[in-house]
Amino acid sequence: MTGKLTPLAAAIALSLSVGAVNAELQTETVEYTVDGKTFTGYLAWNDSDQGERPGVLVVHEWWGHNEFARDQAEKLAAAGYTAFALDMYGKGKVTDHPKEAQAFMKEATGDPEKLQARFAAAMEQLRNHDTVDDNRIAAQGYCFGGAVVLNMARLGMDLDGVVSYHGSLGSPITPEPGDISARIQVYTGGADQMVPAEQVGTFVTDMQQAQADFSVTSFPGVQHSFMNPGADAIAEEFDMPVGYNEAAAERSWEGTMRFYQEIFAR
Structure with a gap:
């Protein structure tokens, strides 16, 4: 027998459906300390998924641990991973001005x-975290964060894979064959003035000499910060050579999802 729900029944059904949706994505702000300094991270996971799943670290751009980094963590949670948008600068060190961002980055990389x-x-x-299979961990980073995850791979950290989006590819670290265990994906813009073609070429040579398992995707005509929808406003306000590119962003994300499926396959 079918019929219209009473107003009370409809309200209960709506409440239950909203509750189910809200129950799926869980987030938590986490404060932790390193060498006596406080840092703020952001965990995201889907509690409708059962059991342990791979974990992915998200390393922010040079602006610091901001909303964009947290949004990326939530996207990963929606894809079935537990993500942690970490903090490389310290609690409260986030900005929207290039000069301050440069100072934060210089201090962190010093x-x-x-x-x-x-x-x-x-x-x-x-x-x-209770939801994470600690034997399956990857990291992805944007701009400054892209350089960070690549350097962590060069240092031989215990990662299944790393993904760099418009990150600097130069590094003082010169890995030897066998040093890099993580698989590597790099997405870069062909018109990125901050990551010129010469730097891309040197990176390829270094990775080949280190016998790393890596790939580089270069998007013709695409500028720095192509993953961040806020890049166009930054370009206009500060006259910076950056810009969002929806097609490159979508292709990079799709490639990352395929990459994680491969490296986390059990």
Whole structure:
């Protein structure tokens, strides 16, 4: 027998359906310390998925741990992963001005051992989460974060894979064959003035000499920060050579999802 729901029944049904949707995506802001300094991370996972699943670290752009980084963590959670948008600068160090961002980045990269310690501490936060299979961990980064994840791979950190989006490809770290265990994906813009063709070529040579398992995708005519929808406003306000590119962003994300399916296959 069918018929219209009474107003009370309809309200209950709506409440239950909304509750089910809200129950799927779970997020948590996490404060943790490294060398006595406080950092703020953001966990995201889908609690409608059962059991442990791979974890993915998200490393922010040079602006710091902002909404864009958290949005990426939520996208990963929707795809079936537990994600942790980490903090490489320290609590409260987030900005929308290039000069301040540059200062934050300079401080963070000034001591490579501290940078690695901050990354390692965030990895432990992710690994210790109840939903995470701590034997399946990857990392992805944007701009500054892209350079960070590549350097963590060069240092031989225990990662299944890393993905760099418009990240710097140069590094003072010169890995030897066998140093890099993580598989690597790089997405870069062919018109990225901050990651010129010469840098891409050197990266390819370095990775080949290190016998790394890697791929590089270059998008013709695409500028720096192509993954971030806010890049066009930044370009206009600060006259910076950056720009969002929807097609490149979608292809990069689709490629990343295929990459994770491959490296996490059990």
